Amino acid sequence: MVDMSLGELQALAAKAARGAGLSWGLAEEAGWAVRWLEARGLAGAAALAGVLPEGAPQIALGAALADGSTPEPPAEAAQHLLLRPFLEDTPSTQTRAQISQDTLRVLNRYASRTYAPATEASRLAGAGAGLSDND
Amino acid sequence: MREIASTADVPLRPPAQVMRLARMGSMHQSRLSFMRILLRRMKAEGWRIERPRFEIDAHGVGTALYRAVTPTRSYTLVAFGHDLPDEKRSDRVIADAWDATFALFDGAPTDADVEQLRANVPLQEAGRTSERVLTLSRANRSVRLFGHVIEALAAGHQPEAQKVAEVGYLMRTTAVYGSGKFGNADREVIADRPEMAAPFQAEMLTVYLIRCFVLDLVEHMARARSASAVPLEPSLRRRFGIGNSTGLGMAPFLIHHPALINNWMAAREEALARVRSVETASAEEIAVYQDRLARAIRSADDWNSAHPLQIEKLAALRPDLDRVVGRSLAARRPWDDLYQWAEAALSLEGQEALLSLMLEAYPDLVDGLADCMSADEAQFRRIDGAATCGAILSLLGEFYGWADGIDWDAPQADARAWYVSAEKLEPRLGERHEEPIAKYEQPLSPARDAALLGEILSNFPAEAPIAEFLLQHPEHRHMVRRLQLLDRCPYGEVRDNTIAHDMLPIDLLRCKLSFFGAGHFDPRSDRWVRINMFQGAPFPHEIAETGDDWVYPSW
Numbered sequence: 001m002v003d004m005s006l007g008e009l010q011a012l013a014a015k016a017a018r019g020a021g022l023s024w025g026l027a028e029e030a031g032w033a034v035r036w037l038e039a040r041g042l043a044g045a046a047a048l049a050g051v052l053p054e055g056a057p058q059i060a061l062g063a064a065l066a067d068g069s070t071p072e073p074p075a076e077a078a079q080h081l082l083l084r085p086f087l088e089d090t091p092s093t094q095t096r097a098q099i100s101q102d103t104l105r106v107l108n109r110y111a112s113r114t115y116a117p118a119t120e121a122s123r124l125a126g127a128g129a130g131l132s133d134n135d
Numbered sequence: 136m137r138e139i140a141s142t143a144d145v146p147l148r149p150p151a152q153v154m155r156l157a158r159m160g161s162m163h164q165s166r167l168s169f170m171r172i173l174l175r176r177m178k179a180e181g182w183r184i185e186r187p188r189f190e191i192d193a194h195g196v197g198t199a200l201y202r203a204v205t206p207t208r209s210y211t212l213v214a215f216g217h218d219l220p221d222e223k224r225s226d227r228v229i230a231d232a233w234d235a236t237f238a239l240f241d242g243a244p245t246d247a248d249v250e251q252l253r254a255n256v257p258l259q260e261a262g263r264t265s266e267r268v269l270t271l272s273r274a275n276r277s278v279r280l281f282g283h284v285i286e287a288l289a290a291g292h293q294p295e296a297q298k299v300a301e302v303g304y305l306m307r308t309t310a311v312y313g314s315g316k317f318g319n320a321d322r323e324v325i326a327d328r329p330e331m332a333a334p335f336q337a338e339m340l341t342v343y344l345i346r347c348f349v350l351d352l353v354e355h356m357a358r359a360r361s362a363s364a365v366p367l368e369p370s371l372r373r374r375f376g377i378g379n380s381t382g383l384g385m386a387p388f389l390i391h392h393p394a395l396i397n398n399w400m401a402a403r404e405e406a407l408a409r410v411r412s413v414e415t416a417s418a419e420e421i422a423v424y425q426d427r428l429a430r431a432i433r434s435a436d437d438w439n440s441a442h443p444l445q446i447e448k449l450a451a452l453r454p455d456l457d458r459v460v461g462r463s464l465a466a467r468r469p470w471d472d473l474y475q476w477a478e479a480a481l482s483l484e485g486q487e488a489l490l491s492l493m494l495e496a497y498p499d500l501v502d503g504l505a506d507c508m509s510a511d512e513a514q515f516r517r518i519d520g521a522a523t524c525g526a527i528l529s530l531l532g533e534f535y536g537w538a539d540g541i542d543w544d545a546p547q548a549d550a551r552a553w554y555v556s557a558e559k560l561e562p563r564l565g566e567r568h569e570e571p572i573a574k575y576e577q578p579l580s581p582a583r584d585a586a587l588l589g590e591i592l593s594n595f596p597a598e599a600p601i602a603e604f605l606l607q608h609p610e611h612r613h614m615v616r617r618l619q620l621l622d623r624c625p626y627g628e629v630r631d632n633t634i635a636h637d638m639l640p641i642d643l644l645r646c647k648l649s650f651f652g653a654g655h656f657d658p659r660s661d662r663w664v665r666i667n668m669f670q671g672a673p674f675p676h677e678i679a680e681t682g683d684d685w686v687y688p689s690w
Contacts, residue, residue, distance in 0.1 A: 003265065007315025007322070024578045025605075025612020032516055060609060067520030069602035095324050096266055116565075116575035118558035 001098040009097050010035040012107050013048055019113035020052040022059060029086075030059045036085035039092035045099050047081045049106035062086030139401055139507045143408035145471050151537065153400060156631040160642025161448065161483040164686055165491040166498065167403055168652030170669060171686065172505045173339045176330055177678055180206050184347065184675035187211075187243075193359035194218050195234070195352055198253070201344040202243065205330055210269070210337070211240040212344035213252050216352065224275050226309045226380035233259070233273035235306065235348075239341045241267045241320065259310070260559075264318040269325065269337040271317055274306040274345060277378060281305050281353065288357035289364045299374055300437055303655060303667045306349045307378030311338045326509065333505050334395065335651060346377045346669050370690060373677075376670030379653065382663045384561045386643040387553060390579050393620055393627030395510040399650050400626035402504040403490075409500040410493050411471035416464050420496035424464075427495040430687035431488065432456045434654065437688070442658040444639070448484045455485025459492075498683070515620040518612070520602030522619065524595045527604075530618040531592070535585035537630050543586055550636030553579040564640060564662060578613055580634040588614045652686065 014031030022030060030048060037044025051058060058080045064070035066086040073083060141147065152158070164171070176182075183204040191197035201212040215236045223232045236257045240248065248267070255262030259273055280294075280302040287294040313335070314322035325331040350372060357364040366372075389396050416424075435453050440446060458480065459473075466472040470493050477489050494501045541548050552567040554575040562579075565572040578584065588611045595604050605612055621627050632638060640662040648656065653666035671688060673681035 002263070003318065005266070005315035005318060005321045008318070011315075023609040023612055025614075025616060026609050028613060028616070063518075063609075063612070064602070064606055067518055067602035067605060068600070069520055069606045095321060112557065114555060114575060115557035115560065116554045116563075116572050118556045119570075 001100055002104060004097045004099050006035045006039055006095065006097060009038060009045060009099065012104075012111055013045060015111035015114050016048065016052060016107040017056055017059065017110070019110035021055055026059050026063060029063050030056060033059065033062065033082055033085040036092075037081065038097035039094050040090060041094055042081060042084070044081065044085075045097065045107065046103045049103045051082065052106065052110050056082070058082035139405050139504065141405055141408065143405065143412040145408050145411040145468070147401075147404040147408045150400075150625045150628070151630060153404060154626060154628060154630045156629060156639065156642040158483050158487065159629070159646035160639060161487045162646050162649040163488050163491045164649055164652045164654055165403065165406075166494045166501045166683070167399075167406060167505055167508065168650060168686075169333060169335045169339050170343075170652030170672070171683055172333045173336055173343065174672060174678065174685070175502065175683055177203075178681070180330075181679070184344070186347075186351070189351065189355070191216050191352060191355055193356060195356055198249065199348055199351075200244070200249075201347055203340060203344065208241075208328070208330075209243055210340060211243055212341060212348065213238045213240055213244060213249060213256065214345070214348045215253060215257055217257065219275070221278070224278070226275065226307060227382070230309065231259075231261070233257075233309070234276045235345075236273045237271070237341065237345055237348075238264065238268045239270040239272075239337055239344070241269055241325070260312075260317060262317065266318075266320045266324060268319045270311055270313045270341045271319060272308055272311040272341055272345070274308045274349070274377070276306055277302050277304060284353050284367075285357045285360065288354060288367065289361040291361070291363045291365050293365070293368050293371055296371065296374075299371065301439060302378075303374070303437075303670055304376045304378035305353055306345070307380050307665070308342060308345065308668075309380050310384075311341055311379075313338050332509055334399070334509050339651065342377050342379075342668050343672070346375070346672070347674060349377065350375060350674070369677075372674070373671055373685075374688075374690060376654075376667040376672070379648075379666050379668055380659075380663070381644050381648065381666070382561075383564055383640055385647060386564075386640045386662070387562050387577065387579050389629065389643050389647060390581065390633065392510070392512065393617065394512050394515055394624050397624035397627035398508050398510050402508050404626070405507075406494050406497075406501040406504055407474070407490055410497050411468065411474055413470055413497070413500075414468060416469045416496070421464050423496040424492060425460075427684060427687050428456065428459060428492050430684075430689070431492060432460075433688050433690075435488075438655045440657040442660075444641075444661075445656065445658050448482070451482035452484045452488060455481040456488065459485075459489055495684070515616070515623070518601070518605070518616050519619055520600055520605070522601050523597060524592055524599050524601055524604055525597030527601050527615060527618055528589065528592055528597070530622055531585055531589050534618060534621045534625075534628055535582055535589075538582040538586065538632065541582065541586070541632060543583060547636040548632065549580070549583060549634050551634040551638060552576040553634070567634070580632070581614065581617060581628060582632050583634060584611075584614045585618075587611070654686065 010031040013034035014027045017030035018027040034044040034048050062083050185202045188200040195216045196218045197216050199214040203210045219234045238252050238256045284294045354366050477486050546568050551564050552572050554572045556563050567573050641658045641664050644664050645656050648666050653668050655667045657665040671685045
């Protein structure tokens with residue numbers, strides 16, 4: 001298990017959701033949902049990792065429920081853990097999350113799809129260095 | 136965080152004027168800078184700074200602890216000194232070794248805690264920290280000055296003042312990672328503590344304590360070299376700040392945190408409006424202002440940059456400040472009179488410098504606004520799905536109308552793309568039409584995204600709820616959220632094209648760094664800037680007798 005801050009986990013979950021094909025706005029929701037669950041001692045990160053291969057449709061559904069465009073979740077989806085952050089309002093109990101290596105591997109694999117492969121040109125020009133900084 | 140209730144009669148400068156990159160890239164430190172907020176509190180509460188451990192060898196290698204003791208808590212800087220070969224020294228984020236590495240520990244670490252940190256902190260991004268760690272940072276020696284100072288002190292004399300002025304610091308930090316990064320405590324963990332409520336207080340305390348360490352370090356290394364070594368003369372010692380070298384990694388922050396930026400900007404604009412509303416200036420207030428102005432002129436003379444853009448700005452700033460000196464303050468509402476003159480007569484660099492100076496004589500009007508500068512960003516998470524598409528369109532007009540004239544089909548308009556590199560997971564800026572990066576683009580071009588949203592939304596029924604639109608168009612969700620946030624945070628958006636071919640990332644960097652309280656901005660390119668932090672600041676034993684004017688040179 002890795003002891004993580006909720007902030008870094010939220011950021012990783014959002015990137016992973018983006019990597020799985022969610023829009024930026026829904027990826028943000030995924031990050032918040034994972035944070036919300038983990039802050040209540042619920043295994044949000046593992047839940048998201050489990051549904052990323054199918055594009056995490058629970059996030060879009062949760063957002064639609066929260067927005068009010070979908071009045072009720074379909075019965076077969078209603079019990080999914082990832083919907084709770086969009087429907088409940090309960091206080092948080094934790095400030096950290098303990099995440100398994102397996103879950104982290106999945107999240108990191110999806111997150112890495114959002115990173116551009118480095119080239120020597122981008123290394124120099126993209127970051128804007130090039131002058132001596134050893135002075 | 137408190138909401139600002141404006142008490143000014145003069146209206147605030149509107150976001151359309153303030154939130155332009157050229158102006159943001161001309162901002163200066165002020166009474167509301169985070170370093171000054173921290174030092175005012177340290178003085179008011181009588182914080183003690185202790186050095187419970189200093190086990191450093193003649194080469195600067197070892198461990199030191201610096202502890203800030205507040206009335207209710209303590210925070211400890213854990214410093215590791217390393218022996219870094221010259222060829223490994225780099226300010227770039229891709230470096231993997233540094234002259235010194237640091238963690239700010241919440242409370243007093245045990246020996247076991249320190250050993251745990253020793254296994255991780257020197258690795259920086261490659262290590263893991265815990266909830267007891269508030270910041271993680273590192274610094275490199277200034278090759279130009281570090282050795283010179285040690286040699287001089289070891290030889291029994293002071294270093295050359297000219298050399299000290301040219302560089303201004305002995306070490307440069309190349310990153311100070313705070314909230315939640317690499318396992319650090321989230322900001323939420325400390326945000327309710329009064330001493331951590333203002334933004335970036337843990338980071339500023341880290342840098343302040345690093346400065347204490349670095350000055351002790353050179354004196355210690357000089358003593359290790361020679362029994363007849365002398366310490367730095369106190370007034371010269373004050374002239375060393377801590378350098379910082381900041382690249383693109385910081386630039387997206389301002390776009391990612393619109394509610395926070397709004398609160399920083401709104402506090403500063405309210406401060407300006409309050410001072411402009413003052414009916415008459417007392418002789419005492421004018422004396423304070425004139426003193427700071429004279430010292431700001433000396434500071435501008437010491438401000439060196441080799442970058443053409445900054446050279447040009449300094450060439451305008453110096454005569455601007457000289458022209459301000461002779462202005463009368465006898466009019467009714469003298470500061471408003473002065474400001475209106477400045478807006479017509481001075482460069483942006485001069486106007487923004489004057490703004491900061493105008494606040495100096497009014498701690499009672501200004502300093503309390505420090506309590507309004509943090510932000511509870513979570514409150515903007517939910518989208519109001521019942522808002523109509525017509526209402527969202529009208530927000531688009533209000534906050535992005537300035538961008539209507541941009542032709543997004545022109546390659547100059549979307550020339551750049553922000554992306555994250557696989558190598559260091561750091562933001563970079565590329566040329567969209569020349570590199571294969573567009574598919575990795577980060578959502579850091581709100582003006583372009585607003586235009587895309589407007590195109591589609593204008594064909595949707597105006598009375599339909601936005602929730603319905605989002606069901607069909609989830610790709611616009613981030614912009615709808617942003618618009619509803621901006622409705623409550625009008626200073627939250629940069630009103631310039633952040634992917635234009637000629638956009639200058641250093642403008643974003645300077646805005647943020649000026650809120651930190653940095654000075655002597657020295658761009659190294661259009662996306663890389665060096666600064667000096669805490670230059671002139673009192674050392675721990677001097678805090679009680681030092682006023683909040685230390686940022687202006689007294690030498």
